[in-house]
Amino acid sequence: xxxxxxxPQALSIQEGENATMNCSYKTSINNLQxxxxxxxxxxxxxxxxxxxxxxxxxxxxxxxxxxxKKSSSLLITxxxxxxxxxxxxxxxTYGNNRLAFGKGNQVVVIP
Amino acid sequence: xxxxxxxxxxxxxxRGTSLxxxxxxxxxxxxxxxxxxxxxxxxxxxxxxxxxxxxxxxxGFVIDKFPISRPNLTFSTLTVSNxxxxxxxxxxxxxxxxxxxTEAFFGQGTRLTVV
Numbered sequence: 695x696x697x698x699x700x701x702p703q704a705l706s707i708q709e710g711e712n713a714t715m716n717c718s719y720k721t722s723i724n725n726l727q728x729x730x731x732x733x734x735x736x737x738x739x740x741x742x743x744x745x746x747x748x749x750x751x752x753x754x755x756x757x758x759x760x761x762x763k764k765s766s767s768l769l770i771t772x773x774x775x776x777x778x779x780x781x782x783x784x785x786x787t788y789g790n791n792r793l794a795f796g797k798g799n800q801v802v803v804i805p
Numbered sequence: 806x807x808x809x810x811x812x813x814x815x816x817x818x819x820r821g822t823s824l825x826x827x828x829x830x831x832x833x834x835x836x837x838x839x840x841x842x843x844x845x846x847x848x849x850x851x852x853x854x855x856x857x858x859x860x861x862x863x864x865g866f867v868i869d870k871f872p873i874s875r876p877n878l879t880f881s882t883l884t885v886s887n888x889x890x891x892x893x894x895x896x897x898x899x900x901x902x903x904x905x906x907t908e909a910f911f912g913q914g915t916r917l918t919v920v
Binding site: 724725727729734735736737738739742744782784786791792793795796797798800 | 845846912
């Protein structure tokens with residue numbers, strides 16, 4: 695079945711640095727989404743990139759999508775302590791209303 | 806956008822008992838989902854809550870253990886029945902429009918501990 699999967703990472707960076715995390719998936723998708731989760735609470739949607747898009751920006755977030763490699767990356771620039779969280783990618787496939795979530799990346803930003 | 810109120814936020818329950826988790830959405834939504842998340846893990850979909858009909862369960866989850874109701878387009882409940890310590894987890898409800906290029910919204914989660 696379709697599933698987004700991040701390379702398992704636990705990033706620990708200094709405030710002000712950039713954080714990059716990756717996601718790979720297995721089948722054709724309609725779109726790919728990134729979510730943030732703080733301390734086991736609800737997920738918050740960050741950005742959605744459609745299958746016909748290659749790059750998208752939202753504030754300090756930059757997402758890329760390479761459908762030929764079935765992969766995506768999320769870049770957080772000029773990180774802040776408040777960016778400390780787990781980040782998940784999720785894929786949506788045609789004809790399926792469910793989202794398939796990846797394993798998540800834990801990011802710790804040290805003040 | 807949609808705001809989801811999920812309660813309780815946490816509970817400690819005795820084994821063998823049942824807990825019902827409620828989710829209220831501030832607007833009508835097409836799709837509602839229930840997930841389980843073990844600490845440090847990803848989300849596992851339990852079922853899709855269907856308005857006015859039986860929920861659609863994923864492999865490994867059954868209605869007798871996780872009965873779900875969805876009486877209208879803004880409300881759903883998940884019951885964790887006959888609980889055991891293995892049911893200790895975070896349970897999350899989610900809502901999403903049926904249109905493909907839409908985001909999902911989540912409740913704040915219910916942290917369940919079974920003792």
